[in-house]
Amino acid sequence: MGSNVLHVLKGINFSVEEGELVAIMGSSGSGKSTLLNILGMLDLLDSGTYTLDGVPIVNLNETKAAKYRNKFLGFVFQSFNLINYKSALENVALPLYYQRIPRKEREEVAMQYLKKVGLSEWATHLPSELSGGQKQRVAIARALAAQPKVLLADEPTGALDSTTSYEVMQLIQEINDEGKTILVVTHEPDIANMCKRIVQLKDGVIIEDKKITQIRASDYV
Amino acid sequence: MIFRKDTWIEILGSVSKNKARTTITVIGVLWGIFIYITLSGAAKGLDNGFEKQFERVAMNSMFAWAQQTSVPYDGFKTGRQLQLKLRDVTILKNKIPEIQFIAPRNARGVFGGETPMASRNQKSGTYNVYGDFPVLVKIATKDIYDGGRFLNEEDVQHARKVCVIGERTQKELFNSEEKPIGEFIKIGNSFFQVIGVHKYAQGGGFEDDGDIFIPFTTFKQIYNTSDNVSWMAIAAYDDADVIKVEKKVKKVLKEIHRVAPEDDQAFGSFNLGEIFNKVKGFSKGLTFLSLVVGVATIFAGVIGIGNILLISVKERTRELGVRRALGATPYEIKTQIILESVFLTLVSGVLGIILGALVLAGINALTKDVDDFPYTNPTVPIPYIIGALLIMVVLGTLIGLIPAQRAVSIKPIDALREE
Numbered sequence: 001m002g003s004n005v006l007h008v009l010k011g012i013n014f015s016v017e018e019g020e021l022v023a024i025m026g027s028s029g030s031g032k033s034t035l036l037n038i039l040g041m042l043d044l045l046d047s048g049t050y051t052l053d054g055v056p057i058v059n060l061n062e063t064k065a066a067k068y069r070n071k072f073l074g075f076v077f078q079s080f081n082l083i084n085y086k087s088a089l090e091n092v093a094l095p096l097y098y099q100r101i102p103r104k105e106r107e108e109v110a111m112q113y114l115k116k117v118g119l120s121e122w123a124t125h126l127p128s129e130l131s132g133g134q135k136q137r138v139a140i141a142r143a144l145a146a147q148p149k150v151l152l153a154d155e156p157t158g159a160l161d162s163t164t165s166y167e168v169m170q171l172i173q174e175i176n177d178e179g180k181t182i183l184v185v186t187h188e189p190d191i192a193n194m195c196k197r198i199v200q201l202k203d204g205v206i207i208e209d210k211k212i213t214q215i216r217a218s219d220y221v
Numbered sequence: 222m223i224f225r226k227d228t229w230i231e232i233l234g235s236v237s238k239n240k241a242r243t244t245i246t247v248i249g250v251l252w253g254i255f256i257y258i259t260l261s262g263a264a265k266g267l268d269n270g271f272e273k274q275f276e277r278v279a280m281n282s283m284f285a286w287a288q289q290t291s292v293p294y295d296g297f298k299t300g301r302q303l304q305l306k307l308r309d310v311t312i313l314k315n316k317i318p319e320i321q322f323i324a325p326r327n328a329r330g331v332f333g334g335e336t337p338m339a340s341r342n343q344k345s346g347t348y349n350v351y352g353d354f355p356v357l358v359k360i361a362t363k364d365i366y367d368g369g370r371f372l373n374e375e376d377v378q379h380a381r382k383v384c385v386i387g388e389r390t391q392k393e394l395f396n397s398e399e400k401p402i403g404e405f406i407k408i409g410n411s412f413f414q415v416i417g418v419h420k421y422a423q424g425g426g427f428e429d430d431g432d433i434f435i436p437f438t439t440f441k442q443i444y445n446t447s448d449n450v451s452w453m454a455i456a457a458y459d460d461a462d463v464i465k466v467e468k469k470v471k472k473v474l475k476e477i478h479r480v481a482p483e484d485d486q487a488f489g490s491f492n493l494g495e496i497f498n499k500v501k502g503f504s505k506g507l508t509f510l511s512l513v514v515g516v517a518t519i520f521a522g523v524i525g526i527g528n529i530l531l532i533s534v535k536e537r538t539r540e541l542g543v544r545r546a547l548g549a550t551p552y553e554i555k556t557q558i559i560l561e562s563v564f565l566t567l568v569s570g571v572l573g574i575i576l577g578a579l580v581l582a583g584i585n586a587l588t589k590d591v592d593d594f595p596y597t598n599p600t601v602p603i604p605y606i607i608g609a610l611l612i613m614v615v616l617g618t619l620i621g622l623i624p625a626q627r628a629v630s631i632k633p634i635d636a637l638r639e640e
Contacts (some may be wrong), residue, residue: 042546042634062548062629070548081543081637085238096547103227146548 352440542636
């Protein structure tokens with residue numbers, strides 16, 4: 001693995017304003033996940049600059065990256081990535097744990113976000129007791145709990161059927177309406193059309209970057 | 222971080238929710254410390270037991286008796302039968318300052334001679350009879366039941382016909398409701414007044430629970446032994462080397478009885494200090510062995526914990542990846558894994574200690590009334606337990622380092638991709 005150098009992204013230049021809802025599209029291997037991982041500081045860039053909220057992200061070691069991730073970024077994954085032995089509430093509270101927030105306060109905040117995604121009644125349930133859509137909503141609540149600057153969603157609807165997908169997208173749109181900046185990686189055009197801007201990637205370069213008229217997910221539900 | 226309550230709640234959550242893993246891990250170390258506690262406790266119990274068996278007798282005491290010469294000397298032929306005399310006692314005491322007490326003794330029954338018959342009313346039995354001085358109790362303690370006493374100087378001086386009988390003698394000659402003190406029993410053809418009943422104690426060598434002690438002088442009259450002495454019990458001062466005293470005693474006896482200095486057959490002797498040291502050495506060896514085995518077993522258990530944590534880290538790659546995506550620093554991840562290791566080690570250690578203590582208590586309860594089994598009060602010294610716990614914490618930390626390092630060596634992005 002280590003000796004194979006593969007340049008996935010070959011010169012990307014783009015910026016996202018606060019409050020945008022951007023879809024990053026492209027076929028598999030186009031570099032869309034890599035782009036998201038670099039933005040999420042889960043992966044390192046070889047060259048170039050990355051500025052987040054006016055802070056240049058440089059000299060990133062693991063500890064520093066972890067702190068930035070905790071402070072600035074919220075992640076939503078295709079496979080939810082909830083911790084299976086923790087209840088919904090505990091999962092949502094986890095980023096706050098790493099912010100050293102006291103337990104009581106942590107649980108209050110987590111409950112607030114579970115309420116926001118409509119799952120307060122499921123707080124004590126384990127992920128295995130939740131449906132796919134519910135799991136993803138818990139994951140979104142978790143991503144929001146630490147009040148990040150940016151929400152990064154990697155194929156958030158990839159493992160869901162279309163009805164559930166639209167429900168999740170509706171939630172994402174609502175969060176965006178409140179001013180949160182969100183980047184969604186997807187290869188589904190209908191999901192992309194629910195964003196406000198679509199960035200098309202192909203072979204590691206941006207081939208199209210356009211603002212669109214948002215389709216409200218609530219129209220489908 | 223170690224002192225944050227939240228850290229421990231998080232660790233508790235992680236270990237309590239992975240029950241199978243936790244149980245298996247715990248059993249390894251639990252077993253180790255259990256073996257350690259039980260073994261060293263049992264060794265200590267044996268040690269205590271031996272000590273108890275010897276506590277009746279002064280540890281630096283010895284016995285000496287006369288035999289036959291094996292070397293012709295000073296005009297005497299070889300094979301001369303020697304006889305200890307009462308005057309030897311004074312000479313020995315004067316010539317060997319290390320001697321604290323010296324008790325000349327005679328006996329009927331135990332070393333040959335017909336075992337005397339004792340009787341009372343219609344009951345009778347045969348018992349060993351000893352002719353003794355009161356100083357004997359300074360060398361080999363005799364516990365006398367309430368209301369009675371051992372022989373005293375007056376008894377010897379006036380050759381009184383008094384006796385101290387054994388528990389068994391009492392049982393066999395008296396009815397259970399009768400008080401023996403002040404009563405008379407017949408030994409041989411003479412009546413003796415009972416002045417005390419001695420409690421039988423294990424470890425006195427050849428003595429038993431039926432022994433009858435009478436004054437040395439009375440013994441002399443009855444059995445016509447003149448100034449002869451069968452053997453001598455000698456106790457050296459605490460700071461004296463009883464083995465050296467033993468040699469000196471034999472040397473002086475050879476001088477008195479005109480025996481060749483190189484004649485090793487002329488006098489026999491028996492040294493309790495030496496025997497005691499051998500037994501102590503044995504139990505010391507046992508303690509050491511149990512320590513080594515116990516520590517090795519703990520070691521094996523901790524390695525087991527490391528092994529299982531290593532597997533579990535692999536299993537939890539994704540979870541750890543999620544934690545890192547949510548903002549856990551490598552330090553926090555490492556600390557969590559190490560603390561899980563230490564926590565599991567400690568919990569199982571404490572459980573093992575409790576279990577071991579229970580088993581020791583059980584064995585103690587079972588052997589409490591068994592007198593001839595040298596096993597008393599099995600305990601493990603607190604420093605040993607603290608030492609074991611410390612070893613476990615240190616080993617738990619060290620072994621936890623391996624899976625902890627493994628956990629952070631994977632990039633979070635790879636950890637999240639892991640299926």
